[in-house]
Amino acid sequence: MLLWVLVVALLLTAIGAGFLGSLVGLGGGVVLAPVMVLFFGIPFGFAVGASAISVLATSTTSGATYVQDRLTDLRIGNFLQIATVPGALLGATATVLLVHSDLVPVLLILLGIVLFVSVPGSLAMRHEEDPPLGPGDAVSQHLKLEGAYLDRRQNRVVRYRGQNSVSALGVMFGAGIVSGLFGIGSGVLKVLALDRSLRLPMKVSTATSNFMIGVTATAGIGVLLVGGLVLPVLAAPVAIGTTLGSFGGSRVLPDLTNRLVRWLFVVVLVVLAIETIVRGAVQL
Amino acid sequence: MTSAEKLPEDPTFPPSSYARIALLLRSGVVGFLLLASAGLGAYLSQHPNQSVGAVLSTGPGPLVSSPVAFVHGLGALDPTAIVLLGIYLMIAVTIVRVLVAAWDFARGRERTLAAIAAAVAVLLIVGLFVVAPIVH
Numbered sequence: 001m002l003l004w005v006l007v008v009a010l011l012l013t014a015i016g017a018g019f020l021g022s023l024v025g026l027g028g029g030v031v032l033a034p035v036m037v038l039f040f041g042i043p044f045g046f047a048v049g050a051s052a053i054s055v056l057a058t059s060t061t062s063g064a065t066y067v068q069d070r071l072t073d074l075r076i077g078n079f080l081q082i083a084t085v086p087g088a089l090l091g092a093t094a095t096v097l098l099v100h101s102d103l104v105p106v107l108l109i110l111l112g113i114v115l116f117v118s119v120p121g122s123l124a125m126r127h128e129e130d131p132p133l134g135p136g137d138a139v140s141q142h143l144k145l146e147g148a149y150l151d152r153r154q155n156r157v158v159r160y161r162g163q164n165s166v167s168a169l170g171v172m173f174g175a176g177i178v179s180g181l182f183g184i185g186s187g188v189l190k191v192l193a194l195d196r197s198l199r200l201p202m203k204v205s206t207a208t209s210n211f212m213i214g215v216t217a218t219a220g221i222g223v224l225l226v227g228g229l230v231l232p233v234l235a236a237p238v239a240i241g242t243t244l245g246s247f248g249g250s251r252v253l254p255d256l257t258n259r260l261v262r263w264l265f266v267v268v269l270v271v272l273a274i275e276t277i278v279r280g281a282v283q284l
Numbered sequence: 285m286t287s288a289e290k291l292p293e294d295p296t297f298p299p300s301s302y303a304r305i306a307l308l309l310r311s312g313v314v315g316f317l318l319l320a321s322a323g324l325g326a327y328l329s330q331h332p333n334q335s336v337g338a339v340l341s342t343g344p345g346p347l348v349s350s351p352v353a354f355v356h357g358l359g360a361l362d363p364t365a366i367v368l369l370g371i372y373l374m375i376a377v378t379i380v381r382v383l384v385a386a387w388d389f390a391r392g393r394e395r396t397l398a399a400i401a402a403a404v405a406v407l408l409i410v411g412l413f414v415v416a417p418i419v420h
Contacts, residue, residue, distance in 0.1 A: 003334045007324065043340065056374045057316070063381075064309035067302050074297050074305070075397065078385045082400045085407045092411075093419050143397060148292050157291055218378045218408055222416030228344050232367040236324040239371070243317060 006040060007237045014054060014241025021242065022062035022249030023256070024265045025194075025209030026187035027055030027217065028242045030272050042234065049229035050238040052217050055186075057239040058246040059214025062207070065250035071207035073147045076162055076198065081215050083169045084190070087176020088219035094181055104181075108280030111178060115273035118192055122266050129154070129258050131199040136161040140198075149204060152254045160200050168197035179213075180220040187213045188272055191265060202258035206265070210246075296392030305381055312377030319370030327363035379408050 013035050017028035029051035036047040066072040125131075136146065145162035162168070171193035179186030187209050194205035224230050253261065293299070346353040347364050357365030386401035 001336045003331065003336055003339055004328050006336050007328065040336075042336075046340070053371055053374075056371075056378065057313075060309050060316070060374055060377060061313050064306050064313060067309065068306040070291060070302055074302070074385060074388075075294070078382070078389070078401045078404070079397060081382070081404045085404050085411070089407065089411045089415055093415065143394075147294070150291055159292075214374075214378050215382060215404065215408070218375055219411045221375060222412035223419050225348055226416045226419075228349060230348060230371070231339065231344050232348070232364045232371070233324070233327055233339055235371065236320045236367045239374075240317060240320050240324070243313060247313075 015245040018242030018245025019249040022246035025206030053235040054242040055217040062250040066207035083172035084176035088180040091177040091180020092220040105280040105283035112277030323366030
């Protein structure tokens with residue numbers, strides 16, 4: 001295949017991945033990595049490298065819009081990064097130790113099962129537009145992990161307060177490890193923590209996750225760059241495409257209902273769970 | 285659509301802070317798009333008949349792993365170096381946005397959150413310049 005043909009194909013695929021990723025708080029790697037490997041025959045390492053750059057592109061692009069619209073909670077996002085960044089560094093380092101280990105496929109299958117198990121919980125909240133405004137735990141109250149956003153769809157200000165912030169930190173640490181270790185799943189675990197542990201509105205969860213995934217990706221990107229896994233000619237169309245797609249997605253999200261965003265997220269969660277289990281099973 | 289209700293103001297992150305961070309991110313995106321598009325376009329015009337297999341077998345080359353080669357590549361307007369510059373710009377913007385948050389927290393006298401943001405920035409820099417070479 002000629003390079004320019006692949007570049008055009010990757011660009012178009014990445015536009016779709018970026019659009020979806022910016023809506024549900026993921027980096028687009030859930031779509032891009034398997035498409036690059038299965039349809040275009042790109043080695044997995046280069047696909048992970050390009051996906052990491054696409055995460056950075058999605059986070060920066062959608063972050064610009066979500067921060068402007070105050071859908072991103074800067075306070076909560078910055079607080080949780082203290083768990084995700086060390087997790088990502090640990091995960092990236094562990095990659096080297098586990099690269100020839102039989103443990104990786106088992107861990108992938110376990111991660112897939114964890115994602116599957118979290119589906120019913122997300123579905124149980126499918127009728128909930130805004131979470132109840134709880135009192136918040138001690139950490140949340142001390143650090144004022146609360147905020148509000150103007151919901152364009154409901155045409156009113158929605159207030160929220162973080163709950164269970166310590167357990168959210170634990171999930172975020174796990175999200176960082178998974179991100180560094182496998183190059184996937186970081187966004188999905190972040191949204192789960194923001195939505196299920198902290199009990200933030202779904203749109204705030206996906207917007208804040210989008211803001212955070214870029215920082216987590218940056219923590220592990222050095223390893224990919226130095227390891228020769230970022231091929232600029234492949235990473236460029238993927239990142240340009242996700243930038244354009246996530247710009248479109250970030251324009252759409254504020255006008256969607258939290259319920260619809262949750263449905264989209266659940267669909268992606270199921271796909272990612274299957275993808276992760278299959279990846280693990282193939283490596284066994 | 286406008287709402288009669290107003291968003292409560294956060295003294296640590298007033299609207300000007302949100303606007304500043306959004307501007308930083310937007311500048312990063314525009315800069316990346318310009319550099320990556322120019323670099324990719326130049327590369328494809330220089331190698332119109334190159335196959336995917338040739339690119340994969342060549343790998344990223346020294347531009348990615350050697351700062352000296354990268355600087356020389358930029359000086360020679362090497363398309364791959366221009367794409368890389370765009371990627372580095374986005375990485376830099378990500379670190380700067382964490383530093384900006386640390387500054388906002390410190391200005392708002394929120395010492396815990398300022399320390400967290402500063403620690404995250406340090407971890408990112410350590411990850412890029414210390415952990416990555418060691419792991420490699």
